[in-house]
Amino acid sequence: MPKFPSVEWFEAVGRRVADERERFKHLGYVDANVGVKVGTGGAAKGYLLEFAGYGVRRVREVADPAQLADFTIEGRLDDWKNMIENIRDHGEPDLGHTLNRLTMAGTPMQVVAKDQLQVDLFYRFNQSIQAFFNEAAGVTTEFSAS
Amino acid sequence: MTQARPIPEELLDKAVAKGWTSRKAAADTIELALAKGFSVEQLGVALDMGLTPERAHELLQRAALFVRNEGDIFNEQQHEYIENLKKGRYDLEWLHDPRPNWGITAKMRDAERGLTLQDINKAYAGEPDDAPELRTMAPRGAVVDPEVPDMGYVYNQKYQVWSDNVSALYEEACGRQWSATRDIPWDELKPLPDDLERAQCQIATFLSEVEMIAADFPAKWQWQMNQHFHEVKMFLCTQAMDEARHLEVFRKRALANGGGLMRCLSGTELFLRTILHAPTYIQGSFLMHVLGEGLVLDIFRGGEFLAKNKTEKEIYRLCMQDEARHVSYGTMHLKYFLEHHPEHEQALAEMHALAEVAELGIPGFLTNPFIIEPLAVLMGDGVKGMDKGMEAVRLVWVRMREEYLNRCALAGFDRRDVTKVPAEAPF
Numbered sequence: 001m002p003k004f005p006s007v008e009w010f011e012a013v014g015r016r017v018a019d020e021r022e023r024f025k026h027l028g029y030v031d032a033n034v035g036v037k038v039g040t041g042g043a044a045k046g047y048l049l050e051f052a053g054y055g056v057r058r059v060r061e062v063a064d065p066a067q068l069a070d071f072t073i074e075g076r077l078d079d080w081k082n083m084i085e086n087i088r089d090h091g092e093p094d095l096g097h098t099l100n101r102l103t104m105a106g107t108p109m110q111v112v113a114k115d116q117l118q119v120d121l122f123y124r125f126n127q128s129i130q131a132f133f134n135e136a137a138g139v140t141t142e143f144s145a146s
Numbered sequence: 147m148t149q150a151r152p153i154p155e156e157l158l159d160k161a162v163a164k165g166w167t168s169r170k171a172a173a174d175t176i177e178l179a180l181a182k183g184f185s186v187e188q189l190g191v192a193l194d195m196g197l198t199p200e201r202a203h204e205l206l207q208r209a210a211l212f213v214r215n216e217g218d219i220f221n222e223q224q225h226e227y228i229e230n231l232k233k234g235r236y237d238l239e240w241l242h243d244p245r246p247n248w249g250i251t252a253k254m255r256d257a258e259r260g261l262t263l264q265d266i267n268k269a270y271a272g273e274p275d276d277a278p279e280l281r282t283m284a285p286r287g288a289v290v291d292p293e294v295p296d297m298g299y300v301y302n303q304k305y306q307v308w309s310d311n312v313s314a315l316y317e318e319a320c321g322r323q324w325s326a327t328r329d330i331p332w333d334e335l336k337p338l339p340d341d342l343e344r345a346q347c348q349i350a351t352f353l354s355e356v357e358m359i360a361a362d363f364p365a366k367w368q369w370q371m372n373q374h375f376h377e378v379k380m381f382l383c384t385q386a387m388d389e390a391r392h393l394e395v396f397r398k399r400a401l402a403n404g405g406g407l408m409r410c411l412s413g414t415e416l417f418l419r420t421i422l423h424a425p426t427y428i429q430g431s432f433l434m435h436v437l438g439e440g441l442v443l444d445i446f447r448g449g450e451f452l453a454k455n456k457t458e459k460e461i462y463r464l465c466m467q468d469e470a471r472h473v474s475y476g477t478m479h480l481k482y483f484l485e486h487h488p489e490h491e492q493a494l495a496e497m498h499a500l501a502e503v504a505e506l507g508i509p510g511f512l513t514n515p516f517i518i519e520p521l522a523v524l525m526g527d528g529v530k531g532m533d534k535g536m537e538a539v540r541l542v543w544v545r546m547r548e549e550y551l552n553r554c555a556l557a558g559f560d561r562r563d564v565t566k567v568p569a570e571a572p573f
């Protein structure tokens with residue numbers, strides 16, 4: 001059972017995306033390196049998801065995803081856990097647990113990027129990025145201790 | 147019976163300025179040309195291209211273009227060619243033309259994605275000239291007839307229309323088209339309490355009203371852009387399709403769940419009018435792509451706060467994706483325009499003067515009760531929760547301003563220290 005967060009977990013989600021190629025093709029390709037940061041301070045874990053074409057080409061653990069990513073989605077482990085559990089419970093997130101909703105001003109998570117054009121990539125590819133995380137519904141997940 | 151069309155004074159002025167002997171003689175010739183089926187516009191272009199009175203008379207005398215002998219629809223050249231064909235003689239000039247691009251085989255960078263504009267641009271004539279000599283529809287890099295006519299394009303300088311991300315945005319737009327009929331789960335729409343339905347319909351009415359400006363405005367300028375910059379025109383075509391779909395989807399939402407179309411305000415119409423009648427493309431592009439669509443993008447981004455069901459969530463999210471492309475083009479166009487303008491300082495000063503006035507639109511938008519109150523009702527989940535909803539509106543104010551200023555800064559157009567838009571909502 002892959003543990004969140006880990007390279008294995010993102011790869012497991014990525015494999016499900018690959019199995020759903022036609023559906024993801026319909027959504028459009030994604031050209032973006034998406035950073036994921038889980039936790040805060042020294043204990044934070046960082047990942048770089050290299051989206052290319054209709055899926056994720058490579059996942060790696062990195063110290064500071066913001067240095068390498070076009071944009072990074074950041075949140076505490078509990079916020080990520082809430083989101084993933086919500087996706088698991090409903091097969092997809094309810095209105096309160098989409099990435100877009102959770103990263104708005106005054107909400108627990110954030111999208112950070114070097115400049116606004118990179119932030120805008122999160123908007124431009126939003127449906128595909130959300131659909132990627134929705135595949136977490138089919139990955140039995142164990143969570144790291146928060 | 148068709149009415150004789152009066153000859154515009156400007157056309158006569160132009161003929162005289164171009165050296166035609168007298169106003170009366172010009173009027174006679176023009177009248178004859180109109181009677182033969184030419185239009186005022188065609189004559190204007192012909193004068194611009196140096197049509198002399200002698201040549202005009204020669205053409206009109208023959209007037210073989212429109213009036214031919216009975217039973218003969220071919221001109222002299224065509225007759226000659228037909229005779230040659232009968233004798234088995236082919237022209238074959240096309241086979242001996244210079245071949246600047248013979249042997250080009252553009253390669254796909256990614257076979258699953260297919261052959262992209264970036265792929266073919268990498269292979270041949272991918273980089274447009276800063277100031278192309280020709281004013282034609284001929285494909286960039288093709289062999290062109292020497293006597294090719296002038297299309298009358300106005301925007302013939304790359305900096306006037308270009309953005310470095312435009313080819314990628316065109317491909318992205320094509321890859322992310324969706325249907326407001328098929329791709330929205332309309333069957334998930336359920337009756338809402340009256341206050342929420344009214345709020346949703348007021349916003350849907352507003353959006354259905356404003357969306358089409360972003361098709362009408364570029365369309366007005368598009369034909370005036372030199373086709374050497376075809377990527378820009380193609381991108382603007384995708385934007386026009388996007389906006390048609392946005393008008394469609396919000397009209398459908400307003401009419402699909404018991405609410406209906408609601409109030410449109412003269413203030414909104416005035417702002418739309420400013421964009422539609424902007425005197426230059428860059429001015430309108432800034433007003434629309436950067437400022438107006440930036441604000442609308444933030445409304446779409448707030449979709450999950452505003453949506454009460456999966457139907458509305460999908461509507462807002464899909465519109466958000468489209469809108470972000472339009473804003474990205476506008477931001478990068480502004481950057482390219484300012485970086486490459488021959489009189490940079492003056493261009494910058496003019497844009498600041500425009501922004502000074504245009505930014506009044508932000509408070510105009512965010513202190514409009516027909517906009518922020520429905521937003522607050524949706525965000526607060528009803529009139530009862532409006533105070534809470536207003537807190538969210540205040541956050542939207544901060545973010546709209548922030549993202550607008552960030553986009554300006556990225557374009558090399560720093561408004562942060564000079565904008566009069568308050569950093570926080572004044573309510």
Ligand SMILES: [Fe+2]
Nearest residue numbers: 357389392469
């Ligand atoms: Fe739009």
Ligand SMILES: [Fe+2]
Nearest residue numbers: 360439469472
């Ligand atoms: Fe738009």
